[in-house]
Amino acid sequence: MFRALQSRNYRLFFVGQGISLIGTWMQQIALSWLVYRLTDSVFLLGAVTFSSQIPSFLLGPFAGVAADKFDRHKVLVVTQSLSMLQASTLAVLVLTDTIEIWHILALSAVLGVINAFDISTRQAFVFELVEKREDISNAIALNSSMFNMARLVGPTIAGLIIAVVGEGICILINAVSYIAVLASLLMMQLKPFERATQQRKAWQSLKDGFQYAFGFPPIRALITIVALLSLFGMPFSVLLPVFARDILHGGANTLGYLMGASGFGALAGAMFLAQRKSVVGLGKIIVGMMILFGSSLIAFSFSTMLVLSLLLMLFSGFGMIVSMASCNTLLQTIVDDDKRGRVMSLYATAFMGMAPIGSMLAGAVAEHIGVGYTLAGCGLLCAVSIVPFAVSLPRLRQMVWPIYERLGIVPEIATGLQSASNLTAPPEER
Template sequence: MEAAESSGKLGGMFRALHYRNYRLFFVGQGISLVGTWMQQIALSWLVYRLTDSVFLLGAVTFSSQIPSFILGPFAGVLADKFNRHKVLLVTQTLSMVQASTLAALVLTNSIEIWHIMTLSAILGIINGFDVSTRQAFVVQMVDRREDLSNAIALNSSLFNMARLVGPTIAGLLIAAVGEGMCILINAVSYIAVLASLLLMRLKPFERVPQQHKVWASLRHGFQYAFGFAPIRSLIMIVALLSLFGMPFTVLLPVFARDILHGGANTLGYLMGASGLGALSGALFLAQRKSVVGLGKVLLFTMTLFGLALIAFSFSEVLLLSLVLMLFTGFGMIVTMASCNTLLQTLVDDDKRGRVMSLYSTAFMGMAPIGSMLAGSVAEMIGVGYTLAGCGFLCALSIIPFAVQRPRLRKMVQPIYERLGIVPEIATGLHTASNLTAPPEER
């Protein structure tokens, strides 16, 4: 009996993999994401090795992510108007070309900081269209809406499994053969995701007649998202976490080399520990069958993330730093993934691309601003105090949501009743299965 229950739980945790298209996507993305994380670590280490500048670390991150802030909303309109499958084929191909160019420059010792800034900006433009389209494309690979939250949680698990494996491999490879090989491996890894997209069997694309032009569609998307308090609150949580919390990844090379007195392998271990914590958080969400209680979980994990960052900022012991990275990874991914699922659950299908583009803009668009600010402040007061301030602001920023939670829950209840989502929602238990419920539910 216990064995059957355990088997049922495990099957439920991976139920989205029953869909062929999603399985293909899962495998292809898994291989590609390991390469992506390898390149990210290699690039951070390369920039700090070449420049010894915390400010330039932030500047490179800014150049790679600010295009998402500018282009994200337009990308959402594109995702709602055009064939998402074909858009992803184009963006993934262009990403492979970008990685190949960067690898060639590094391997031939021709790389200069302006090359890195330019190519990072190009990748940012590509990602501006890729991320929101990919988020909206998930619903096309999963036939039953009740399995959508599980698919999103598994995406997060995949992302963080890669974040565990990629940086660890990158740290060892950089120490052995340099940064160029990591970037080359990333370029080759795009073959896997392109193959998975080409092997999918999708329903013929039917263009939905659009009554509005791009600007009008964009305006209606903003009005829809920010006119409804639950969706607005979720997007604000993501934006604040990205603004105040994500800069910690930019500062990690400084902690690895100058505070913990290690090398590229130490940076890989820190990122790997964060990835392990995030993977645990994603699996925690994947095994949940109900949206009940996720609101309270989100309050807890946002606070946990902020406090763990504060503690990490003062640590000078590698083992303690690794443990604290586990908590930061767990807190960050549960918060982000929960917001993602809640949004995907609340949004109308015809506006999904635009709303998810706002999610992507909040996630990837605010991070570069935070990175630039953190890099500038760290040059003046040091990385320790800078990161402690970031953690304090993260913990503080969840307070407005905590205060509004009862009102938001009432606003979301009719939507869940219409969708036939668990009756417990009506009792006020709200939430969104790990990533499937809106903030107001909480």
Template sequence: MFRALSSRNYRLFFIGQGISLIGTWMQQIALSWLVYRLTDSVFLLGAVTFSSQIPSFILGPFAGVLADKFNRHKVLIVTQTLSMVQASTLAVLVLTETIEIWHVLSLSAFLGVINGFDISTRQAFVVEMVEKRENLSNAIALNSSMFNMARLVGPTIAGLLIAAVGEGMCILINAVSYIAVIGSLLLMRLKPFERVQQERKVWQSLQEGFQYAFGFPPIRALIMIVALLSLFGMPFTVLLPVFARDILHGGANTLGYLMGASGLGALSGALFLAQRKSVLGLGRIIIFTMSLFGLALIAFSFSEVLTLSLLLMLFTGFGMIVTMASCNTLLQTLVEDDKRGRVMSFYSTAFMGMAPVGSMLAGSVAEQVGVGYTLAGCGFLCCLSIIPFAVNLPKLRRMVQPIYERMGIVPEIATGLQAASGLTTAQEEQ
């Protein structure tokens, strides 16, 4: 289950990123609670998420070109340093009680620009940290485990801290936590970077990557699954403060428990993927977990009992992360190395870029019809969106088989991909 940790560089990254992600989740919960406390507006909750994630939609493909052209290690050091500056600025404003909603929107947009470059580069950098190619899928699953362990721990701590000392301390802890990931990057021992001389301009490289990704149905199908899940499913995190305060009649600690329960379910899903030895059957698993996610959202939208809501959050977390991480695993194993950055940028764009659109739509609709019916509609659309993938799965499976034979993937994985339906169709955090 932990075989990818045998790589020193990946082990350093795993520890540093794990510490930093706890801080990231603490800031996210603190910021959501702060905005809702200051404004009582579901729309502005969606607007903050929109401003923090829409830059990924715009910049993601160009970031992929950057990830294929420049030293990914150095790019990550720069993006993590800038993220620390953003968190520090936000912490000062909150702790001095001078924070206003326009500050939150502006700093969220700044972080979105950073993440636009960071996420694509980080996804493509995984392959450089893992020496053995057969451990790549395990590394991706462990990334998801790390991400969701942080999502379990971070919000729970944040809920308690917000109730005790306010939102500012959570954001300050996040700023300090970046020291861990920056330190881990600086301690890595990597092969000297060799820049590949390319005659193509940025636009030509982007066009080539787009044609490669969307001209091949299996890759296109995987990216579409991620985009639809992000568009219809991710808004549930934006609406959780409303459920915590107005429907379940709790406080910041209730919001922390809900996010923690979702994180626990997601961690279980990530560990489930980590113990798998091949990608055999991932396509069928994606169909099941996407449907599970949608149904759990529908049930959660009608729950007014905290215990039941926490139980349903376990299922939403499990369904969401297994779907996302499976798509990531399939894409990472399928793509050619010289196009990896660009393809993973499309994955990141689908994941991070569609979420803000969904958040704005959900926030607007919720103000008109209520958060319950809005979330139920999101769950229903998630269930509907997996149907085309399920219908086309056998055809996608046949199309991917010769690709893996030609690439010479290790036998265990190759067998899994060919027999497995899944590798072709859909899939993390990072």
């Protein structure tokens, strides 16, 4: 279960990222609560999320090309250092009580640009850290578990700290947590970076990647599912502060509990996928989990009881992560090796890029019809959007079956391909 940790570089990466991700989730909860406390505006909650994630939509494909061209280790040192500077600046503004909403929007946009390059590079960098290639799938599964464990722990701690000392300390803790990941990067012993002698122009590489991804129906379908899930489903996290304060009549700790319940469900989903040894049947699982996710959001939107809301958040987190990671697994299995980076950057763009658009739309709609009906509509759209995929599933399965045969993963799936998923973490998804 933890065999990838035998590789020293990956072990350093795992520990450093684990500490930093807890800080990242603490800052995210603190920032959401701060914005809603300062403005009482659901629209501005969506606007902050939009400004932090739209750069991934615009820059994601270019970042994927950059991740294949430059030394990934050095790129990550730069991106993590800049993220630490961003968090430190935000912490100073909050702790000195000089923070204004435009500061939050501007600094969120800066972090979005940094993350656009960090996410693509970090996904590709994992392959350099594992000494045995057969352990790569295990490393990816551990990454997902680490991400969702941080998602469980971070919001819970943040909710308690905000209730006692305010949002600024949470953001300061996040800034300090970057020391761990920077130290882990600097302690690694890596092979010297070798630049490819012949490289195609960035624009031509992008064009080839788009033609390949969207010209093959199974890949196109999987990326479309991720985009729709991110567009209609991800806004639920933006609306949670409103549910925590105005519907469940709680405080920041209630928000932390809701996010923690969602994280616990996502962690359970990641462990469920990590135990699978076959990609066969994931198509049906995607259909079922999308329906579970959408139904949970609809039920949550009408809940006024904290216990019931926590249970529904757990189911929604489970359905969300299994849907996302299953799409990732299938993509990793059927994509050609020489186009893997570009296809996965499109996956990351669909995941991170559509979320801010959905957040802005959900925030604007909620201002007019209320958060309850808005979230119910989001859940319904999630459940309905999977219908075309479910109808075309037999045809798509016929298209990917020759790939399975060529790779030797049918009738029995090779161990090395088990659960080659959860690469995003994406920040959201990854």
